[in-house]
Each structure stands twice: as C-alpha cells, then as structure tokens.
Amino acid sequence: MTIKFKFNKYSRRFKQPLKTHHGLWGVREGIIIELMDEKGKVGWGEIAPLSWFGSETLREAMDFCESLPGIITENLIFSIPMSLPACQFGLESALTQLQGNDEEIPKLENSGLLPTGKAGLSAWKDLVNRGYTTLKWKIGVDSIDNELNWLEILASQMSEIQGLSLRLDANGGLNFAESDRLLDICDRISLGDTSFKIEFLEQPLGVNELEGMLALTKGHLTSIALDESVATLTQINQCYQQGWRGIFVIKPAIVGSPKQLRKLYHTLGIDGVFSSVFETEIGQKASLQLAAELCQSHRAVGFGINHWFVDTD
Ligand SMILES: O=C(O)CCC(=O)C1=CC=C[C@@H](O)[C@@H]1C(=O)O
Numbered sequence: 514m515t516i517k518f519k520f521n522k523y524s525r526r527f528k529q530p531l532k533t534h535h536g537l538w539g540v541r542e543g544i545i546i547e548l549m550d551e552k553g554k555v556g557w558g559e560i561a562p563l564s565w566f567g568s569e570t571l572r573e574a575m576d577f578c579e580s581l582p583g584i585i586t587e588n589l590i591f592s593i594p595m596s597l598p599a600c601q602f603g604l605e606s607a608l609t610q611l612q613g614n615d616e617e618i619p620k621l622e623n624s625g626l627l628p629t630g631k632a633g634l635s636a637w638k639d640l641v642n643r644g645y646t647t648l649k650w651k652i653g654v655d656s657i658d659n660e661l662n663w664l665e666i667l668a669s670q671m672s673e674i675q676g677l678s679l680r681l682d683a684n685g686g687l688n689f690a691e692s693d694r695l696l697d698i699c700d701r702i703s704l705g706d707t708s709f710k711i712e713f714l715e716q717p718l719g720v721n722e723l724e725g726m727l728a729l730t731k732g733h734l735t736s737i738a739l740d741e742s743v744a745t746l747t748q749i750n751q752c753y754q755q756g757w758r759g760i761f762v763i764k765p766a767i768v769g770s771p772k773q774l775r776k777l778y779h780t781l782g783i784d785g786v787f788s789s790v791f792e793t794e795i796g797q798k799a800s801l802q803l804a805a806e807l808c809q810s811h812r813a814v815g816f817g818i819n820h821w822f823v824d825t826d
C-alpha cells in the first residue's frame with residue numbers, strides 16, 4: 514500500500530505556564546501527521562515530543578519528517594528508530610487509523626491536574642465540581658516544609674468529600690530524606706478515618722536513583738509511581754529488570770511504538786497509569802485507545818488537562 518505523507522507543526526499556549534521541578538512550560542509544540550491511501554482514506558497522528566523526559570526534541574522530529582518522501586510505506590513506519598519514540602507513536606497511530614482500527618474511546622475515569630503548590634488549594638474544588646474524584650498535584654518546586662504544610666491543608670479539605678483521592682508528582686525534585694518524610698505523612702493521611710487516600714507519589718527522586726525509590730517502597734504503605742524513569746520502552750524494561758514492580762506511568766505519545774508497547778506491557782504484566790503529555794485531541798485519542806486496551810487496573814487516566822489550554826473545556 515503506498516501512503517501519502519504530510520505533516521504540519523502546531524503550537525498552543527497554556528493558560529498559565531506549567532510549573533514543575535523541570536522549570537516553567539508555557540507553550541506545547543508538536544506535529545500533526547496526515548496519511549492518505551490510494552482510495553483517499555485519511556489517518557491522523559500526532560508527534561508530541563517531551564525532550565526533558567527523554568524523547569527526541571521537536572527539532573529532531575521535524576528533521577525526521579522533513580527527511581521523509583511524500584510517499585511512504587508501512588515498512589518505513591515500523592522501522593523508525595527507537596531514538597525517535599514520539600515519531601514512532603505519531604506515524605504508527607496514523608497508520609492504525611488509516612487501516613480502519615479506529616474504535617471509539619470508551620469512557621475512562623480521568624484525573625484532573627491541579628496548579629502547582631499553594632495555588633492547588635484554591636483550585637481543587639472547581640475540578641471536583643467538574644466531576645473529577647482523582648486529582649494530581651505537583652510538588653518538588655517550593656520548600657518541603659511549605660509543601661508538607663499545604664498537603665496537610667489540602668488533604669483535610671478534600672477528605673470532607675467522600676471518595677476523593679490525590680496523586681502527588683515531584684518530577685524527581687525531592688531527596689531521599691524529604692521523600693521519606695513526605696511518605697510518612699501520606700501513610701498517616703491514608704490510614705486516617707476518612708475515605709480520602711493518597712493514591713501514589715510520582716517520581717520522588719531523580720531518574721538515576723532507582724535504588725533509593727526501591728528502598729522507599731519497602732518502608733511505606735503509600736505507592737510510588739515512576740514517570741521520568743520509565744518514559745520510553747527501553748527505560749520501562751531497564752527498571753523492570755532492575756526490580757521495579759511498582760506503578761509505571763505510561764505516556765503513550767512519548768513511550769514509542771504502540772505495537773512494541775502492547776508486547777512489553779503484556780510480557781511484563783505492568784501496573785500502569787496512562788498519562789498525557791498535553792497533546793491535542795489527535796494524540797489524546799490514540800493514547801486513550803491504548804489505555805482502554807491495556808489498562809486493566811482501576812487507576813484513573815491522567816488526561817484531565819484540557820482546562821490548562823485556552824478555548825477548551
Ligand atoms: O499525568 C497527569 O495526570 C497529567 C500530565 C502530567 O502531569 C504531566 C505531563 C507532562 C509532563 C509533566 O509536567 C507531567 C508529569 O510529570 O506527569
């Protein structure tokens with residue numbers, strides 16, 4: 514089958530820059546892929562790099578797209594190198610759609626993303642009113658004393674409503690002692706006499722500190738999820754081989770080939786949480802189709818991010 518290939522770069526501004534331990538992120542840029550077969554049928558895909566997580570850069574993705582001829586083949590798509598995981602995802606998703614495997618996305622429970630730090634305290638009720646029962650709050654930006662204080666306040670307020678849970682994401686911004694102190698508090702909160710739970714602490718330590726995170730899992734009730742440590746297929750396998758059996762945050766748009774993710778996910782029996790990279794609805798649809806197919810657990814998907822952009826819900 515010969516396939517016409519087109520691509521277009523896009524950029525969209527966050528309503529407010531996303532503040533994480535990695536720094537401030539104000540504009541999401543990516544590439545929309547259009548594949549068309551001889552009959553004029555079209556498949557859409559999205560390349561949404563996140564280079565500070567370990568994917569290729571937007572420049573590298575653009576160079577790759579510019580290097581392709583106007584007519585490509587399935588073989589070319591399935592031979593995109595592992596060094597271009599966002600390109601693997603974007604072109605393979607478009608091919609999947611072109612070949613008609615474009616099921617509607619089943620309704621998945623979603624987690625809403627709070628603004629970082631103290632701003633989260635005044636924002637959580639709006640997300641609950643939008644229907645979210647799982648919220649994610651970024652830490653590892655302010656002082657640990659401030660963030661622990663705000664956590665106690667946020668937890669006491671959220672525990673007044675039945676059935677809410679909170680995810681914490683440090684983006685690798687804590688040290689071992691801070692993480693240990695934080696997890697002690699999370700354990701105490703989750704063992705409290707309300708239904709409120711801290712579902713997990715995401716990436717407390719840096720990507721080179723797996724041993725430390727393995728040690729932290731042994732001493733605490735609250736789960737730990739790896740994110741930056743398992744951003745690509747190679748890293749998922751490495752962490753598994755080094756003994757990680759906790760939660761894996763899977764960002765489909767940067768992890769790499771969906772075909773290879775399916776294989777690895779089933780082979781390793783992963784406890785996964787599927788997460789957005791602030792892609793557009795094109796990349797989100799392909800990511801959520803994968804989440805619906807692979808995620809057997811009860812865990813909410815991390816795609817409650819549309820309110821971060823102007824002109825979306
Ligand atoms: O996972 C979610 O709930 C939302 C997406 C999200 O938190 C992130 C997306 C992309 C980069 C990061 O800033 C952040 C993360 O670390 O998970």
Ligand SMILES: [Mg+2]
Binds near residue numbers: 682716762
């Ligand atoms: Mg994360």
